[in-house]
Amino acid sequence: MNLTCRAELAIETDYASVVAGALSPELAEKIPRTRISVASGDRKVLVNIEAEDQTALRAALNSYIRWTNVAEETAKEAKRA
Numbered sequence: 084m085n086l087t088c089r090a091e092l093a094i095e096t097d098y099a100s101v102v103a104g105a106l107s108p109e110l111a112e113k114i115p116r117t118r119i120s121v122a123s124g125d126r127k128v129l130v131n132i133e134a135e136d137q138t139a140l141r142a143a144l145n146s147y148i149r150w151t152n153v154a155e156e157t158a159k160e161a162k163r164a
Contacts, residue, residue, distance in 0.1 A: 084116070084118070084135060085135060086118060086133040086134060086135055087134075087135060087136065088133070088134045088135070088136060088137055088139070088140040089131070089132065089133050089134075089140075090131075090132045090140055090143075090144055091129060091130065091131050091132070092128075092129070092130040092132075092144070092147060092148065092151070093127060093128075093129055094127065094128040094129075094130070094151055094155075095126055095127055096126060096127075096128065096155055097126060098154070098155055098158035098159070099123045099124065099125070099126050099127055099128050100123055101154060101155075101158040102123070102128045102151055102154045102155055102158070103121055103122070103123035103128050105150065105153075105154035105157075106121045106128070106130070106147065106150055106151065106154065107121065109146075109147075109150060114139065114142060114143045114146065115139060116134055116135040116136065116139035117132060117133065117134045117135070117139050117140070117142075117143045118132075118133045118134075119131065119132050119133075119143060119147070128151065130147050130151070132144060132147070
């Protein structure tokens, strides 16, 4: 696989471990033409995406941004309950 496009998402959140944990199962589901890693630290989640082309990069970015948002919003709602 020849990876030519790269992006890194750095998300600051009080729910970093929850968000990273929610994204972990998605790593097993391969997005075509991409390689993705997720790491978390103190209040930060880093998502690194490498892709063969801009189309694959955009698809992966859109997916991980959406999943991150859902995980964070779910964690916020669970805390309120």
